[in-house]
Amino acid sequence: DVKVTQSSRYLVKRTGxxxxxxxxxxxDHENMFWYRQDPGLGLRLIYxxxxxxxxxxxxxxxxxxxSREKKERFSLILESASTxxxxxxxxxxxxxRQGITYEQYFGPGTRLTVT
Amino acid sequence: AQSVTQLGSHVSVSEGALVLLRCNYSSSVPxxxxxxVQYPNQGLQLLLKYTSAATLVKGINGFEAEFKKSETSFHxxxxxxxxxxxxxxxxxxxxxxxxxxxxxxxxxxxxVIP
Numbered sequence: 589d590v591k592v593t594q595s596s597r598y599l600v601k602r603t604g605x606x607x608x609x610x611x612x613x614x615x616d617h618e619n620m621f622w623y624r625q626d627p628g629l630g631l632r633l634i635y636x637x638x639x640x641x642x643x644x645x646x647x648x649x650x651x652x653x654x655s656r657e658k659k660e661r662f663s664l665i666l667e668s669a670s671t672x673x674x675x676x677x678x679x680x681x682x683x684x685r686q687g688i689t690y691e692q693y694f695g696p697g698t699r700l701t702v703t
Numbered sequence: 704a705q706s707v708t709q710l711g712s713h714v715s716v717s718e719g720a721l722v723l724l725r726c727n728y729s730s731s732v733p734x735x736x737x738x739x740v741q742y743p744n745q746g747l748q749l750l751l752k753y754t755s756a757a758t759l760v761k762g763i764n765g766f767e768a769e770f771k772k773s774e775t776s777f778h779x780x781x782x783x784x785x786x787x788x789x790x791x792x793x794x795x796x797x798x799x800x801x802x803x804x805x806x807x808x809x810x811x812x813x814x815v816i817p
Contacts, residue, residue, distance in 0.1 A: 592746070619803060628712065630793060630809040631747075638803060678746055689735045689754065689799055694746035 591615070592695035594679050600701045607666040609698050611679030618684035620662035621692060622646075622654060625676040637662055638684060669702045676700075705730045705796045709808035717816045722781040724811045726768075726794035729775065736777040737795040737805070738768055747793060753777060755799065764788070789815045 595610035613620065619638050623631040623646075633646030635654040643654050651673060655663045662681075666673055676699050680692040710725040728734055735754045739747040751762025758770040764787075768779045777794060794808040 597744075623807075628809055631807040633804070636803055644803075680747075684803075687800060689797055691737060691749050691752055692747075692805060694739075694748070696744075696746045 592679055592681055592693050594677075594695040594698050596698050597696060598699050598701075600703065601666075601669050602703055603670060605666075605669050605702075607669050607700065607702075609664040609666075609677055609679075609700070611662045611664070611681075611695055612660055613662075613679075613681040613693070614660065615681070615683075615693070616659065617681035617693075618659075619682045619692075620656065621680040621682075622652075622662065622664045623678045623680065624648070625678055625697070631678065634664065669700075671702050674700060674702045705734060705798065705804075705806045707794050707796050707806055707808035709792075709794055709811050711811055712809065713812045713814070715814040715816055716784045718786055719783050722766075722779070722784045722788065722813065724779040724792050724794075724813065726777045726779065726808060727775055728777060728794075728796045730796060730798070732798060733772070734796045735799055736768075736770060737797075738762065738766070738777075738779050739793045739795060739807075740764075741791040741793065741810075743790070750779070750792075784813075784815045786815050786817065789813055 621636040622634045637643045637656040653665045679695040682692045683690040706729045737752045738750040753770045
């Protein structure tokens, strides 16, 4: 079974702090994704990465950055946390092959509260 | 651009009754479609997917969905609801040649009444 793990289930940070959310997948997937989930808004893509050191912006990248130094690990960074970044953050991964769409596998999520 | 609309943010059914969760999509080309389930305090788990093969797709836990191109719909059904089906359900759409970009609906919370 594919396993996607996230470093924390719950996190409380103060406004202005730098926050790191870590995600690790164990199935050698090329693609990795970071979403935020808010009530009534569904899942919104922040960033995704299709290879080591490669990244693309999603729909809401402002205030976030990412890092992928190893294939299995994808980090989301909040450079200066703000209260409007209080949310559930979900990491996902998927295979990639030219012309084929694969389902995404999700981690358990990190519920971040910024006070 | 692709988008997904899930009608009804909250649905309640009695245990043993039919479950029907609605999903309509907008896409410029025939899309791939997915249903995911999210149990409390967990990530999303794939229920089923449509990738241009059979239009009636069977998934896990007795769920199925039918792709209807003429109605641009991909509704999720289950003949008999169980208490363990209480969860949040998300419909998602993507393009066959660009599977990196999934577009998710806003979700439907299913309550099962004993």
